[in-house]
Amino acid sequence: MVDVGVVFPAGRGVARWAERDAESPVPGRWPYGLDGLVSPGLALTDREVRPASRLATQAYARGLPLPTFSGPRLDVALTWEESLAVALRSQVRARRHACGVIWATDAVAAGAATPAMHAARTALREMDALWTLARPQVERVQSWLGDGHPPVHHLPFGVDTEFYAPSAYPRQPLVASIGGDRDRDPETLYAALELVLRARPDTRVVVGSKSPLPVPAGVERHEFIPHDEVRRLFGRASVVAVATRPNWHVSGMTVALEAGACARPVVTCATPGMDDYVVPSETGELVPPQDPEAMAAAVVGLLDDRARAERLGRSAREHVVANHSTSVMCAALRAIALG
Numbered sequence: 001m002v003d004v005g006v007v008f009p010a011g012r013g014v015a016r017w018a019e020r021d022a023e024s025p026v027p028g029r030w031p032y033g034l035d036g037l038v039s040p041g042l043a044l045t046d047r048e049v050r051p052a053s054r055l056a057t058q059a060y061a062r063g064l065p066l067p068t069f070s071g072p073r074l075d076v077a078l079t080w081e082e083s084l085a086v087a088l089r090s091q092v093r094a095r096r097h098a099c100g101v102i103w104a105t106d107a108v109a110a111g112a113a114t115p116a117m118h119a120a121r122t123a124l125r126e127m128d129a130l131w132t133l134a135r136p137q138v139e140r141v142q143s144w145l146g147d148g149h150p151p152v153h154h155l156p157f158g159v160d161t162e163f164y165a166p167s168a169y170p171r172q173p174l175v176a177s178i179g180g181d182r183d184r185d186p187e188t189l190y191a192a193l194e195l196v197l198r199a200r201p202d203t204r205v206v207v208g209s210k211s212p213l214p215v216p217a218g219v220e221r222h223e224f225i226p227h228d229e230v231r232r233l234f235g236r237a238s239v240v241a242v243a244t245r246p247n248w249h250v251s252g253m254t255v256a257l258e259a260g261a262c263a264r265p266v267v268t269c270a271t272p273g274m275d276d277y278v279v280p281s282e283t284g285e286l287v288p289p290q291d292p293e294a295m296a297a298a299v300v301g302l303l304d305d306r307a308r309a310e311r312l313g314r315s316a317r318e319h320v321v322a323n324h325s326t327s328v329m330c331a332a333l334r335a336i337a338l339g
Contacts, residue, residue, distance in 0.1 A: 002042045002338065006034050007079040007088055011103045020186050024226040027160035032080060033326030037334050045074075052086040053120070060086060060122060061115040070076040078337045082271060085123035098129040098337040100155070105132075105140045105248040106183070107208040121145060129336050131155035133248040134273030153336045156276065157250075158329030161258040161321050163227070166263035167235040169310045173200060176237040176259075178230055183251035185269075186211035188292050189243035195296035200303050206233060232260040239302045240322040246289050256284070256322055257324050260316030265309050267298045277324065283316035 008014070008031065020026050027057055029035045038044045052060070055339035065089060079085070081102040088097055092197050101124065107117060110238040124130060125145050131153045157274035175196060177189055178281065186209055193205050194216045208225040214223045225233065234240060240259035240260075250273045256266045264282035268274060278284040282286055285302070302309040 002075045003045070004037060004042055004076045004078070004259070004337065005045050005047050005092060006030070007047050007049055007072045007077060007084060007092055007093065007248050009084060010048045010050045014046045015048075025163075025228040027163035027227060028326060033158065033330065034080075034239065034333075036326045036330035039334060039335075042334070046075075047092065049084065049087045049091045051084060052090060056090070057086060057119045058115045061118040076337050078333075081123060082120050085120050087093050089123045089126055094338060096128040096337070097126070098131070099124060099127050100131050100133070101137065101141050101152070102133065102249050103146065105137050106189045107262070108140070108144050111250060115330050122189065125149055126313060129339060131333070132338055133157045133253065134248060136272035137248055137274055140248060155332055155336065157257065157276055157331060158251055158263055158324045158326040159254065159320065161261045161325045164231050164234070164258045164261035166261075166313075166317050169263070169306070169313065170236055170238055173203040173238045174235075174236050175203055175205045175239050175241055175299060175303075176233050177206075177241045178225060178233070178244070179242065179252060180208075180210050181251050183245045183247040183249070184211075185243040185245045186213050186291060187294065189241065190214075190216050190219070191292035192241065192243065192295035192299065195292060196303075199296070199300045201327055203238075203303060206237075229260060230258065234259050234264055235242050237262075237264050238306075239299050240264050240266045241295060242266065243292075243295060244269045244271055247271055248273075250274055250277065260284070260320040260324075261318040262314075263301055263313040264315060265312035266300070267295060269295075279315075279319060281312075283312055283319045 016031050017031050026313045049150045074094040076096045077092040078098040079088045085099050127150050129182050135154045138154050197218045206220045208222050210223050244251040252268050259266050266278050269289040270286035286296040
Protein backbone atom coordinates (compact mmCIF):
# COMPACT_ATOMS: atom_id res chain seq x y z
CA MET A 1 0.00 0.00 0.00
CA VAL A 2 1.34 3.45 -0.99
CA ASP A 3 0.59 6.17 1.58
CA VAL A 4 -0.10 9.51 -0.13
CA GLY A 5 -0.79 12.67 1.84
CA VAL A 6 -2.32 15.81 0.30
CA VAL A 7 -1.35 18.92 2.23
CA PHE A 8 -3.66 21.95 2.42
CA PRO A 9 -3.30 25.35 4.11
CA ALA A 10 -4.67 25.39 7.65
CA GLY A 11 -8.39 26.21 7.61
CA ARG A 12 -8.73 25.61 3.86
CA GLY A 13 -8.66 21.84 3.64
CA VAL A 14 -11.13 19.01 3.38
CA ALA A 15 -13.00 19.85 6.60
CA ARG A 16 -13.73 23.40 5.46
CA TRP A 17 -14.72 22.13 1.99
CA ALA A 18 -17.28 19.83 3.65
CA GLU A 19 -18.62 22.77 5.67
CA ARG A 20 -19.00 24.80 2.50
CA ASP A 21 -20.79 21.88 0.85
CA ALA A 22 -23.26 21.81 3.72
CA GLU A 23 -23.86 25.54 3.25
CA SER A 24 -24.23 25.27 -0.54
CA PRO A 25 -23.18 22.38 -2.83
CA VAL A 26 -19.58 22.45 -4.06
CA PRO A 27 -17.88 20.26 -6.70
CA GLY A 28 -16.15 17.15 -5.39
CA ARG A 29 -15.42 15.99 -1.86
CA TRP A 30 -11.98 17.66 -1.67
CA PRO A 31 -10.71 20.99 -3.01
CA TYR A 32 -9.69 20.74 -6.68
CA GLY A 33 -11.26 17.26 -6.75
CA LEU A 34 -8.06 15.79 -5.32
CA ASP A 35 -9.98 12.96 -3.68
CA GLY A 36 -9.83 11.54 -7.22
CA LEU A 37 -6.21 10.58 -6.54
CA VAL A 38 -7.42 7.48 -4.71
CA SER A 39 -6.83 4.22 -6.55
CA PRO A 40 -6.25 0.52 -5.76
CA GLY A 41 -3.14 0.10 -3.67
CA LEU A 42 -3.08 3.76 -2.62
CA ALA A 43 -4.11 5.07 0.81
CA LEU A 44 -5.04 8.75 0.54
CA THR A 45 -5.09 11.10 3.53
CA ASP A 46 -5.32 14.86 3.95
CA ARG A 47 -3.35 17.11 6.26
CA GLU A 48 -3.38 20.81 7.05
CA VAL A 49 -0.27 22.85 7.83
CA ARG A 50 0.48 26.47 8.49
CA PRO A 51 2.91 28.28 6.19
CA ALA A 52 6.45 28.56 7.53
CA SER A 53 6.93 31.54 9.83
CA ARG A 54 8.51 34.72 8.54
CA LEU A 55 11.64 34.13 10.62
CA ALA A 56 11.95 30.52 9.42
CA THR A 57 11.45 31.64 5.82
CA GLN A 58 14.10 34.34 6.12
CA ALA A 59 16.55 31.90 7.69
CA TYR A 60 15.87 29.33 4.99
CA ALA A 61 16.40 31.99 2.34
CA ARG A 62 19.86 32.62 3.85
CA GLY A 63 20.73 28.93 3.54
CA LEU A 64 20.04 27.84 7.12
CA PRO A 65 18.34 24.44 7.57
CA LEU A 66 14.65 24.20 8.34
CA PRO A 67 13.42 22.70 11.59
CA THR A 68 12.10 19.20 11.00
CA PHE A 69 8.99 17.70 12.53
CA SER A 70 8.53 14.18 13.77
CA GLY A 71 5.59 12.01 12.80
CA PRO A 72 4.74 9.09 10.55
CA ARG A 73 6.55 9.05 7.24
CA LEU A 74 4.44 9.04 4.09
CA ASP A 75 5.47 7.52 0.82
CA VAL A 76 4.40 10.67 -1.04
CA ALA A 77 3.39 14.13 0.17
CA LEU A 78 2.09 16.75 -2.23
CA THR A 79 0.59 20.21 -2.13
CA TRP A 80 -1.24 22.16 -4.79
CA GLU A 81 0.93 25.26 -5.06
CA GLU A 82 4.18 26.81 -3.97
CA SER A 83 2.95 28.93 -1.05
CA LEU A 84 3.23 25.75 1.06
CA ALA A 85 6.49 24.50 -0.46
CA VAL A 86 8.64 25.44 2.54
CA ALA A 87 6.11 24.05 5.03
CA LEU A 88 5.78 20.84 3.02
CA ARG A 89 9.52 20.23 3.13
CA SER A 90 9.83 21.03 6.84
CA GLN A 91 6.60 19.76 8.38
CA VAL A 92 5.73 16.62 6.42
CA ARG A 93 8.03 13.60 6.41
CA ALA A 94 7.83 11.66 3.14
CA ARG A 95 9.94 9.60 0.79
CA ARG A 96 8.86 11.86 -2.08
CA HIS A 97 7.63 15.46 -2.09
CA ALA A 98 5.73 17.00 -5.01
CA CYS A 99 4.37 20.51 -5.52
CA GLY A 100 2.56 22.64 -8.06
CA VAL A 101 4.00 25.94 -9.25
CA ILE A 102 1.20 28.40 -10.01
CA TRP A 103 2.13 32.00 -9.26
CA ALA A 104 5.93 32.12 -9.17
CA THR A 105 6.51 32.68 -12.88
CA ASP A 106 4.46 35.89 -12.81
CA ALA A 107 6.35 37.09 -9.74
CA VAL A 108 9.67 36.33 -11.43
CA ALA A 109 8.55 38.17 -14.58
CA ALA A 110 7.69 41.16 -12.38
CA GLY A 111 11.18 41.13 -10.86
CA ALA A 112 10.20 39.94 -7.38
CA ALA A 113 13.23 38.95 -5.29
CA THR A 114 11.86 38.66 -1.76
CA PRO A 115 13.07 36.25 0.94
CA ALA A 116 9.80 34.34 0.49
CA MET A 117 10.50 33.91 -3.23
CA HIS A 118 14.06 32.78 -2.54
CA ALA A 119 12.89 30.34 0.12
CA ALA A 120 10.21 28.94 -2.20
CA ARG A 121 12.79 28.46 -4.94
CA THR A 122 15.07 26.60 -2.53
CA ALA A 123 12.23 24.37 -1.35
CA LEU A 124 11.05 23.67 -4.90
CA ARG A 125 14.56 22.65 -5.92
CA GLU A 126 14.45 20.05 -3.12
CA MET A 127 11.20 18.49 -4.37
CA ASP A 128 11.09 15.23 -6.27
CA ALA A 129 8.51 16.40 -8.81
CA LEU A 130 6.85 19.67 -9.83
CA TRP A 131 3.99 20.57 -12.12
CA THR A 132 2.46 23.63 -13.75
CA LEU A 133 -1.04 24.10 -15.14
CA ALA A 134 0.16 26.04 -18.19
CA ARG A 135 2.34 24.33 -20.77
CA PRO A 136 4.48 27.46 -21.42
CA GLN A 137 5.18 27.71 -17.69
CA VAL A 138 7.28 24.56 -17.71
CA GLU A 139 10.28 26.13 -19.40
CA ARG A 140 10.01 29.29 -17.31
CA VAL A 141 9.98 27.30 -14.07
CA GLN A 142 12.96 25.28 -15.23
CA SER A 143 14.86 28.46 -16.04
CA TRP A 144 14.00 30.05 -12.68
CA LEU A 145 15.07 26.99 -10.70
CA GLY A 146 18.33 26.60 -12.60
CA ASP A 147 20.54 23.57 -13.13
CA GLY A 148 19.75 20.51 -11.08
CA HIS A 149 16.04 21.21 -10.77
CA PRO A 150 13.61 18.30 -10.30
CA PRO A 151 11.40 17.17 -13.20
CA VAL A 152 8.81 19.83 -14.12
CA HIS A 153 5.64 18.49 -15.74
CA HIS A 154 2.63 20.08 -17.41
CA LEU A 155 -0.53 19.00 -15.58
CA PRO A 156 -3.77 19.70 -17.47
CA PHE A 157 -6.21 21.20 -14.97
CA GLY A 158 -9.59 19.52 -14.57
CA VAL A 159 -13.09 20.23 -13.24
CA ASP A 160 -15.98 18.12 -11.98
CA THR A 161 -17.91 17.25 -15.14
CA GLU A 162 -20.77 15.73 -13.15
CA PHE A 163 -21.28 18.81 -10.98
CA TYR A 164 -20.98 21.07 -14.04
CA ALA A 165 -23.37 19.33 -16.42
CA PRO A 166 -24.85 20.35 -19.78
CA SER A 167 -28.35 21.70 -20.21
CA ALA A 168 -30.49 22.93 -23.10
CA TYR A 169 -29.18 26.05 -24.78
CA PRO A 170 -31.21 29.09 -23.65
CA ARG A 171 -33.52 31.10 -25.85
CA GLN A 172 -33.00 34.41 -24.05
CA PRO A 173 -29.52 35.91 -24.56
CA LEU A 174 -27.43 36.06 -21.39
CA VAL A 175 -23.70 36.78 -21.00
CA ALA A 176 -22.06 35.64 -17.76
CA SER A 177 -18.65 36.42 -16.30
CA ILE A 178 -17.31 35.03 -13.02
CA GLY A 179 -14.09 35.28 -11.04
CA GLY A 180 -11.64 37.68 -9.49
CA ASP A 181 -8.10 36.35 -9.22
CA ARG A 182 -5.22 38.81 -9.30
CA ASP A 183 -4.99 38.88 -13.11
CA ARG A 184 -8.64 39.39 -13.98
CA ASP A 185 -9.22 42.57 -15.96
CA PRO A 186 -12.49 44.23 -14.92
CA GLU A 187 -11.66 47.40 -16.88
CA THR A 188 -11.55 45.50 -20.17
CA LEU A 189 -14.51 43.32 -19.20
CA TYR A 190 -16.77 46.25 -18.39
CA ALA A 191 -15.74 48.15 -21.52
CA ALA A 192 -16.49 45.06 -23.61
CA LEU A 193 -19.85 44.49 -21.94
CA GLU A 194 -20.87 48.09 -22.61
CA LEU A 195 -20.22 47.47 -26.31
CA VAL A 196 -22.15 44.18 -26.18
CA LEU A 197 -25.17 45.89 -24.63
CA ARG A 198 -24.97 48.67 -27.20
CA ALA A 199 -25.09 46.12 -30.02
CA ARG A 200 -27.53 43.72 -28.31
CA PRO A 201 -29.63 45.66 -25.75
CA ASP A 202 -31.88 42.63 -25.36
CA THR A 203 -29.06 40.76 -23.60
CA ARG A 204 -28.97 40.14 -19.86
CA VAL A 205 -25.45 40.44 -18.38
CA VAL A 206 -24.48 38.93 -15.00
CA VAL A 207 -21.03 39.43 -13.48
CA GLY A 208 -19.51 37.93 -10.34
CA SER A 209 -16.74 40.29 -9.21
CA LYS A 210 -15.48 42.16 -6.16
CA SER A 211 -13.97 44.92 -8.27
CA PRO A 212 -14.74 48.41 -6.91
CA LEU A 213 -15.01 49.81 -10.44
CA PRO A 214 -18.36 51.38 -11.37
CA VAL A 215 -20.63 48.83 -13.02
CA PRO A 216 -21.89 49.75 -16.50
CA ALA A 217 -25.59 50.37 -16.92
CA GLY A 218 -27.40 47.12 -17.64
CA VAL A 219 -24.84 44.88 -15.92
CA GLU A 220 -25.89 42.93 -12.82
CA ARG A 221 -22.97 42.51 -10.42
CA HIS A 222 -22.74 40.10 -7.49
CA GLU A 223 -19.72 40.11 -5.17
CA PHE A 224 -19.95 36.38 -4.51
CA ILE A 225 -21.76 33.62 -6.38
CA PRO A 226 -21.64 30.12 -4.78
CA HIS A 227 -20.59 27.14 -6.88
CA ASP A 228 -24.14 25.83 -7.02
CA GLU A 229 -25.44 29.12 -8.37
CA VAL A 230 -22.54 29.39 -10.81
CA ARG A 231 -23.56 26.15 -12.51
CA ARG A 232 -27.17 27.35 -12.64
CA LEU A 233 -25.99 30.65 -14.14
CA PHE A 234 -23.94 28.87 -16.78
CA GLY A 235 -26.99 26.77 -17.62
CA ARG A 236 -28.88 30.00 -18.37
CA ALA A 237 -25.97 31.67 -20.19
CA SER A 238 -25.53 31.96 -23.95
CA VAL A 239 -21.85 32.91 -23.70
CA VAL A 240 -19.34 33.09 -20.84
CA ALA A 241 -16.80 35.93 -21.11
CA VAL A 242 -13.57 36.18 -19.10
CA ALA A 243 -11.16 39.12 -19.42
CA THR A 244 -7.63 38.72 -18.08
CA ARG A 245 -4.44 40.74 -18.12
CA PRO A 246 -1.26 39.21 -19.61
CA ASN A 247 -0.14 36.44 -17.24
CA TRP A 248 1.65 33.09 -17.14
CA HIS A 249 -0.68 31.08 -14.86
CA VAL A 250 -3.68 30.84 -17.23
CA SER A 251 -5.96 33.09 -15.23
CA GLY A 252 -9.58 32.21 -16.02
CA MET A 253 -9.01 28.57 -16.98
CA THR A 254 -11.25 27.26 -14.18
CA VAL A 255 -14.25 29.28 -15.28
CA ALA A 256 -13.52 28.41 -18.92
CA LEU A 257 -13.60 24.69 -18.11
CA GLU A 258 -16.65 24.93 -15.86
CA ALA A 259 -18.55 26.78 -18.58
CA GLY A 260 -17.35 24.29 -21.18
CA ALA A 261 -18.52 21.40 -19.01
CA CYS A 262 -21.93 23.09 -19.01
CA ALA A 263 -21.78 23.12 -22.85
CA ARG A 264 -21.33 26.85 -23.17
CA PRO A 265 -18.85 28.63 -25.45
CA VAL A 266 -16.24 30.85 -23.79
CA VAL A 267 -14.68 34.09 -24.96
CA THR A 268 -11.47 34.79 -23.10
CA CYS A 269 -7.95 36.15 -23.59
CA ALA A 270 -5.14 34.50 -25.51
CA THR A 271 -2.61 34.33 -22.70
CA PRO A 272 0.13 31.64 -22.76
CA GLY A 273 -1.38 28.19 -22.26
CA MET A 274 -5.04 29.18 -22.59
CA ASP A 275 -5.32 27.42 -25.95
CA ASP A 276 -5.06 24.10 -24.08
CA TYR A 277 -8.29 24.95 -22.26
CA VAL A 278 -10.22 26.89 -24.92
CA VAL A 279 -9.68 25.74 -28.50
CA PRO A 280 -10.17 28.75 -30.80
CA SER A 281 -13.17 28.43 -33.11
CA GLU A 282 -13.87 24.94 -31.76
CA THR A 283 -14.91 25.37 -28.12
CA GLY A 284 -14.86 29.17 -27.87
CA GLU A 285 -12.88 32.20 -28.95
CA LEU A 286 -9.57 33.70 -27.82
CA VAL A 287 -9.00 37.44 -28.17
CA PRO A 288 -5.99 39.66 -27.38
CA PRO A 289 -5.74 40.75 -23.73
CA GLN A 290 -6.83 44.31 -22.93
CA ASP A 291 -8.81 44.63 -26.19
CA PRO A 292 -12.47 45.28 -25.29
CA GLU A 293 -13.48 45.77 -28.92
CA ALA A 294 -12.21 42.32 -29.87
CA MET A 295 -13.89 40.71 -26.87
CA ALA A 296 -17.19 42.44 -27.57
CA ALA A 297 -17.08 41.46 -31.25
CA ALA A 298 -16.50 37.79 -30.36
CA VAL A 299 -19.34 37.79 -27.81
CA VAL A 300 -21.78 39.54 -30.15
CA GLY A 301 -20.80 37.18 -32.96
CA LEU A 302 -21.86 34.21 -30.82
CA LEU A 303 -25.05 35.92 -29.67
CA ASP A 304 -25.94 36.61 -33.31
CA ASP A 305 -25.24 33.04 -34.44
CA ARG A 306 -27.11 30.77 -32.06
CA ALA A 307 -26.42 27.61 -34.07
CA ARG A 308 -22.67 28.24 -34.00
CA ALA A 309 -22.74 29.05 -30.28
CA GLU A 310 -24.58 25.80 -29.57
CA ARG A 311 -22.11 23.85 -31.71
CA LEU A 312 -19.10 25.34 -29.90
CA GLY A 313 -20.77 24.62 -26.57
CA ARG A 314 -21.25 20.95 -27.44
CA SER A 315 -17.62 20.72 -28.56
CA ALA A 316 -16.54 22.42 -25.36
CA ARG A 317 -18.33 19.80 -23.28
CA GLU A 318 -16.67 16.99 -25.27
CA HIS A 319 -13.25 18.67 -24.92
CA VAL A 320 -13.54 19.08 -21.16
CA VAL A 321 -14.80 15.54 -20.54
CA ALA A 322 -12.04 14.03 -22.68
CA ASN A 323 -9.14 16.19 -21.50
CA HIS A 324 -9.98 18.24 -18.43
CA SER A 325 -12.14 16.31 -15.99
CA THR A 326 -10.90 15.90 -12.42
CA SER A 327 -10.50 12.18 -13.06
CA VAL A 328 -8.19 12.86 -16.03
CA MET A 329 -6.26 15.42 -14.00
CA CYS A 330 -5.88 13.15 -10.96
CA ALA A 331 -4.67 10.24 -13.06
CA ALA A 332 -1.94 12.45 -14.50
CA LEU A 333 -1.10 13.91 -11.09
CA ARG A 334 -0.89 10.46 -9.54
CA ALA A 335 1.71 9.48 -12.16
CA ILE A 336 3.69 12.68 -11.56
CA ALA A 337 3.65 12.44 -7.77
CA LEU A 338 4.41 8.72 -7.54
CA GLY A 339 7.16 8.90 -10.14
